Amino acid sequence: MSDYLAPLPPARVAAWYGRLADRIATERIPGVGTTYVPLAAVFLREWLRNRNPTSTFRFDAPSYLQWRTMVATPCWKWTSAPFFLTEQRARIGSRTIWAGVVPRIRGDSGFTRWDLSAPLQMQYESLVEVGSSLFEIGRIQSAGTPAERDLLTSLRGFQLRSRVTVEGQRQADGSISIRFAMWTCSALDRYDWDYSEHFTVPNPDYGSRAADAVRPADQSLRVYHSNARRLEQANLAAPFNVESNEWRVTDSRWLNAGTVRAT
Secondary structure, three states: OOOOOOOOOHHHHHHHHHHHHHHHHOOOEEOOOOEEOOHHHHHHHHHHHOOOOOOEEEEOOOHHHHHHHHHHOHHHHHHOHHHHOOOOOEEEOOEEEOOOHHHHHHOOOOOOOOOOOOOEEEEEEEEEEOOOOHHHHHHHHHHOOHHHHHHHHHOOEEEEEEEEEEEEEEOOOOOEEEEEEEEEEEEEEEEOOOOOOEEEEEOOOOOOOOOOOOOOOOOEEEEEOHHHHHHHHOOOOOOEEEEEOOEEOOOHHHHEEEEEOOO
């Protein structure tokens, strides 16, 4: 399909992206007790405003991001809690090692010994993906919920940082019961573009009679991310780091962890 933005000067393309952000922002996404401006609109506006590619943009995680991360995405349970409980090897840099509570209870080399007399604090980062396959991406684009589509176009794949405080108590059978006294999460990502890809988006100029309208007869446009590179090269936009403010996990299903054995 044709790249209708390619012949336009960067300033006109930037204006079109700005209208796209405004168009996306009209599609409010329902959450718990409120509605949200889509993250896709928030991040796109920040990209157009930003000029420092090393900057970090902070935001409050909407409830649908928290729900998707903690409930609907199985990898949250299987890539966070088991590592804290030494049920699976943790990936630390390029290595995978046994980490979490058991090496600390035993006082293994490289770990500060934990005698259970005081709470223990730990932190781990794991990958969360929205649209982890071409099939899943297609499903979300064609039949996904507004929240799914927003997470796909704004974050897609991101790091989940979990910070926990755990308490331990020895049991008569030699096991140790573990409880998460506190669990907080935050989402981290890099807002940038794969310049070789494209996305089909609603055309903000559909039905417009403005002189600078782009393809006003088309309800949607295939947008090639090579146009984003042109804007960045013209200093009309810049990528940035993304980090949400922390939210607290309160679901007892995750906080009541179970037992471990130091052996």
